[in-house]
Amino acid sequence: MNIRETVSFSKDACNIFFHILTRCNLHCRHCYINPQQHGSQTLSPAQIEKWLDAFSAKAPRSNIIFLGGEPTLHPDLAAVIRRAKKMGMRSVTVDSNGYLFHDILEKVGPEEVDFFSFSLDGPDPATNDQIRGKGVFDTCLSGIRKAVAKGFGTSLIYTVSKSNIRELERMPPLLADLGIERFFIQVIGIRGKSAGTDDTLQVSHDRWQAVVPEVADRVADTGITVTYPKVFLEAHEVFECAGLCADNYFIFPNGRVYRCPLCEDFPIHALNFEENLLRERPPLTEKNFFHLNIPEGCVMNKLIQPGNLSYLQDGSPAYKVACCMLKEEVRKER
């Protein structure tokens, strides 16, 4: 028997998604990083420390996720992790493509990193490598196995698109074999590279509903906790915008700080680091959009990925699109 619940938004927890560089060794087809909007610099340890200090009062209720680009390309990642831990952050996660540069697993211990979270987009090289590049599947698996053997908490992120939704059904045995603790199913967003192509990678409402909850259940049956975005709301479910009801920060090396990931391709960030102080920006910013109440649910979805929407004959939406930060969690009853 599995427990399935929607993870409610709360301002009691703060989630800090800190892109410490945008450089990467890979060229994934759906990469959301946009150096024109996010910068291409690698932040120095001193600068990272000053930006972390902006969150010191919130540290005990903060989950920090270090990202890139590939964050393990940063030569000082270990020191940065230690700094976050010393500040008393509730959890520290490193998202990695599996290459684990600079021997990062030798430089930090499981007591310093709560999770290494690996990105893998298929159950085999044929599926994963056509999205993420030749040889990436094998390297990523080897990285996961090393992290598990060293006792690190590990999770895996699978970004679902038209290219790999069919293969999602073959993930449960691989996940069980790898010994990971958590499985995150993500949905492809029309951001970064995906926004620049005519190739519509997004999956339909019906396909998503037919595949994702069922696979999540099968994975949860093996004892792995699964989280996936809710994406579509039922008529009785209340729409909420994380920009108003949660405390999330998406920090980029050029100093931009967004509250909503869907806004990241546009210069409408709510906050900015100015001389290392976190400052609110004057309107018009993403914050002004969060208050717009529309029958389709998420306003940014309607603006930048309207292909997700569907209407009934009377012109009303067939369903509401949930905030992209709203997650379902499925776990085995203990």
Ligand code: SF4
């Ligand atoms: S590993 Fe991540 S940052 Fe690097 S190219 Fe792929 S999606 Fe982009």
Ligand code: SF4
């Ligand atoms: S995805 Fe939509 S609902 Fe969620 S924070 Fe952004 S604008 Fe708000």
